[in-house]
Amino acid sequence: MNKLALYCRIGFEKEVAAEITDKAAEQGVFGFARVQENSGYVIFECYQAGEADRLAREIPFNQLIFARQMIVVFELLTDLSAEDRISPIIAKFQEIQPHFNLKQSTEIWVETADTNEAKALSTFCRKFTVPLRQALREQGWLRFKEVKKSGITLHCFFLQSSACYVGYSYNANHSAHYMGIPRLKFPADAPSRSTLKLDDAILTFIPKEEESKRFTAEMIGVDLGACPGGWTYQLVRRGLFVYAVDHGKMAASLHDTGRIEHCPEDGFKFQPPKRKRIDWLVCDMVEQPSRIIHLITKWLVNGWCKETIFNLKLPMKKRYNEVQTCLQTLADALAHHQLKFRIQAKHLYHDREEITVHVQLKDANKG
Numbered sequence: 055m056n057k058l059a060l061y062c063r064i065g066f067e068k069e070v071a072a073e074i075t076d077k078a079a080e081q082g083v084f085g086f087a088r089v090q091e092n093s094g095y096v097i098f099e100c101y102q103a104g105e106a107d108r109l110a111r112e113i114p115f116n117q118l119i120f121a122r123q124m125i126v127v128f129e130l131l132t133d134l135s136a137e138d139r140i141s142p143i144i145a146k147f148q149e150i151q152p153h154f155n156l157k158q159s160t161e162i163w164v165e166t167a168d169t170n171e172a173k174a175l176s177t178f179c180r181k182f183t184v185p186l187r188q189a190l191r192e193q194g195w196l197r198f199k200e201v202k203k204s205g206i207t208l209h210c211f212f213l214q215s216s217a218c219y220v221g222y223s224y225n226a227n228h229s230a231h232y233m234g235i236p237r238l239k240f241p242a243d244a245p246s247r248s249t250l251k252l253d254d255a256i257l258t259f260i261p262k263e264e265e266s267k268r269f270t271a272e273m274i275g276v277d278l279g280a281c282p283g284g285w286t287y288q289l290v291r292r293g294l295f296v297y298a299v300d301h302g303k304m305a306a307s308l309h310d311t312g313r314i315e316h317c318p319e320d321g322f323k324f325q326p327p328k329r330k331r332i333d334w335l336v337c338d339m340v341e342q343p344s345r346i347i348h349l350i351t352k353w354l355v356n357g358w359c360k361e362t363i364f365n366l367k368l369p370m371k372k373r374y375n376e377v378q379t380c381l382q383t384l385a386d387a388l389a390h391h392q393l394k395f396r397i398q399a400k401h402l403y404h405d406r407e408e409i410t411v412h413v414q415l416k417d418a419n420k421g
């Protein structure tokens with residue numbers, strides 16, 4: 055019970071390894087990340103007993119940028135027979151009984167890595183879930199009808215149909231999505247597929263219960279690099295009026311809403327119209343990360359916006375270091391101007407060679 059399994063986008067295993075090693079060290083936990091390139095996951099082995107469980111509770115999941123899910127796992131179960139995979143899995147779960155109250159379990163997710171090869175197992179996973187859930191219930195586990203925040207989710211992470219890791223994650227500190235992937239529906243009237251990136255970002259960064267207060271019809275947004283309008287669409291859908299900045303063409307359907315003004319200008323030079331206080335700045339321009347950080351800093355420091363979501367395109371190499379440098383530069387600049395802020399960053403499912411960052415300025419009076 056001394057390993058973490060972390061899921062990620064294929065090709066980002068080294069970034070996850072670097073990140074979990076750093077985050078674990080911050081908690082005084084040391085270990086070794088096993089990386090298999092293009093596998094879609096990383097196993098982090100802790101040197102001391104019980105420490106994987108501690109990391110799963112104490113590393114705030116929303117501070118991990120590259121990991122999609124974080125699970126405490128046991129050693130790999132291999133040679134599972136097609137006739138009876140359930141008995142060894144139940145036996146493994148029984149092993150943790152002395153350490154953990156499985157009566158707190160609320161769900162079982164039978165998962166694979168997000169790679170083409172592993173996904174070939176997804177039909178098997180779906181079918182296997184039914185008898186496994188039944189067998190777990192017979193043990194007196196998975197008794198809750200609703201997902202409890204204080205509970206745990208059980209995981210079977212299949213590498214092949216004959217090999218899986220068995221483990222659990224804390225509902226209060228994990229991705230609430232199966233395989234760490236939100237299932238978002240592409241809105242038929244959205245102007246571009248990249249609309250899902252902002253939808254995913256809002257789902258990830260803004261608590262659901264706050265969404266209707268953080269996006270209102272009284273608010274104004276600016277979208278830098280807006281065309282054809284997928285991100286603007288998400289803001290308009292949530293009620294905002296949006297200045298859409300781009301030399302390109304915006305979708306006619308967005309003009310028809312009467313909730314946008316298209317500004318065919320350079321996003322690096324654009325300034326908010328006079329006497330307008332911008333609530334949300336979003337930015338999806340394909341540019342060097344350092345230029346974007348400089349631009350976002352300018353908006354926040356000048357008080358031009360209160361909250362922002364933007365993308366940082368990742369370089370080919372040293373992606374983890376570049377992300378750390380960019381976020382540190384931003385944090386240092388905001389702190390230098392005595393601003394109180396919260397920064398979150400995530401390699402979202404809909405992000406490829408980029409990450410998405412959210413910054414919220416906090417009212418200094420509220421602390």
Ligand SMILES: C[S@@+](CC[C@H](N)C(=O)[O-])C[C@H]1O[C@@H](n2cnc3c(N)ncnc32)[C@H](O)[C@@H]1O
Binds near residue numbers: 246249282299300320
């Ligand atoms: C990835 S696309 C944005 C897609 C958009 N978010 C959507 O969902 O439809 C990037 C856009 O940034 C624009 N862009 C790039 N550099 C720009 C700049 N300096 N000023 C304004 N727009 C820029 C491009 O014209 C392009 O339309």
